[in-house]
Amino acid sequence: MLVYTPHITPRISYIIQLLNERWQIDVAVTDDLTLFQQSNDVKLVYAEERIDDSSLFLQSTGLLLQHDIRKQYITCFNWEDGKAFFQTTDDVGFDIFSAIFYLITRYEEYLEYEPDEYGRYAHWNSLAWKEGFLHQPIIDVWLMKFEAKLKQRYSLLTTHHSPFTFLPTYDIDIAWSYKHKGLLKTVGAVVMHPSTIAKRLRVLSGKETDPFDSYDWLQQLHEQYALQPIYFFLLAERNNEYDKNISPRKTALQQLIRSTAAKATVAIHPSTESAVNPTALKKEKEILQTIVRKPIPLTRNHYIQFHLPHSYRSLIVNGFTDEYSMGYGTVNGFRASTSHSFLWYDLEKEETTALRVHPFAYMDANSFYELHHSTEEALEEIKKLCSEVQAVNGTFITIFHNHMLGTDPMFKGWKEMYENFVATVISTKERSVEQ
Missing domain, CATH: 3.20.20.370 (Glycoside hydrolase/deacetylase)
Incomplete structure (x- = not known):
């Protein structure tokens, strides 16, 4: 498969590499329009505007062309019985490349957020939690449906997948729990929890398995x-x-x-x-x-x-x-x-x-x-x-x-x-x- 985009950035290359890995096929990217038009491969255009009607068109919303980290204003909408964002008017309905990149790179974790009690990135900050898709591997779902759209247009396209x-x-x-703690820790534990003495002795003497x-x-x-x-x-x-x-x-x-x-x-x-x-x-x-x-x-x-x-x-x-x-x-x-x-x-x-x-x-x-x-x-x-x-x-x-x-x-x-x-x-x- 050949992907045309006017500007090849590290972010776009990362997504192309991801497609290669997921579908186990050779996905190449080019910014040479003449080369792209002459190719007989399965073709995909990733740009701001449609080039022709023969290639599947994905409209870029700009995230993969940026070179900095900034707050993204995201609005989710219903797509194919699920959620999506970065809505477009292309052949898919949203900028799937940018949406995948935003989620898989954990883009939101580079922005300001409210940490949890341990100082970690808290789940309640995430888009997946707020929009109700945390319990779904939504990137994988998107890619399966995107693959189906490609195969509907290009019947000769063959992909491969690793099994579950x-x-x-x-x-x-x-x-x-009891064994190999040393004398001081064992004595301290007995003082704190005297009801465990009998069980502790059975474990330490080898008469019972450690809990x-x-x-x-x-x-x-x-x-x-x-x-x-x-x-x-x-x-x-x-x-x-x-x-x-x-x-x-x-x-x-x-x-x-x-x-x-x-x-x-x-x-x-x-x-x-x-x-x-x-x-x-x-x-x-x-x-x-x-x-x-x-x-x-x-x-x-x-x-x-x-x-x-x-x-x-x-x-x-x-x-x-x-x-x-x-x-x-x-x-x-x-x-x-x-x-x-x-x-x-x-x-x-x-x-x-x-x-x-x-x-x-x-x-x-x-x-x-x-x-x-x-x-x-x-x-x-x-x-x-x-x-x-x-x-x-x-x-x-x-x-x-x-x-x-x-x-x-x-x-x-x-x-x-x-x-x-x-x-x-x-x-x-x-x-x-x-x-």
Whole structure:
């Protein structure tokens, strides 16, 4: 496919690259009108005005021609049973390229906003939340419908898509509830919670499994359903209000990491301190690499604590290639409005980077702590989000925590809820493949 546009900008090139990746075809862009008119390829015009009637016309509203970051005045309207913005009078009805760019680059996160209690970009600032499409990977929906319009005009156009994928991931913030805490912490916990003495003694003597220990059960679940999970380990050297992990110097934690790495992918879960201290990020990565004796290119920030563009730039400087924090730590849904991974575009530098962003759509902590869902309500939400991703052949990434899948009475039923979901999504996927 050949796209003509009068001015090729880094923003336009980024969208063309995205089309290449999503449709797995060769999409080229040119500003040479003569070359474009002579081409026999599937042709698309992206400009302010229509050039001819033979090419599909997308009207540019100007965002991709800009070279700065400014407040965008956006009005949503109903389009094909959904929402869209940057309305036009072209062959599609809105500037789909600009709309995708605005959402996937997280353009609004570069503007002034009201942070949440942790200083993060709050979901209530986002267009997706305000307009009611946060629970839909709307970019993926748009692209499917846009593709259908192209094929309606150009019957010979052939595209390819990766199949739906379920990717379970786990944040190991506190590896154990009672074990390996050290004498002082154990004594302090007993004083604060004397009712736990008997259970604590049974766990410490090896007569009972630690309430946060769900590792063997998870391994059996992954083997049963042929899953390939990712475990993100918090390895903060200093504890604070939010970083309460067991010391990475503890032999037990190192053994847990090594045994996990032998069966699954392990990654770093940078501490909240690392969000403001680049030295801490570097050190934590080095610790994990030393433990597993191999490079660690994957990361997801603790408490989903990141700010654009500085946090992502820090990841690049420290050699990370894949980032899994793109989601909210308050509600579930699609922060970047897509269920597919994508290369991060640095808006301030106006360049496509090599950092690949993997958006997650569901986190158990959001359901439990923020939304106060019952296990039944949580199961309903996770299934609904998953069905949205299945419909667009995306990747459904979930975040669960080891402590919520253990035996702590506080999280009764969550282990069963998760197993129910996994069984459902795998059986649905298998039926889809058979069809």
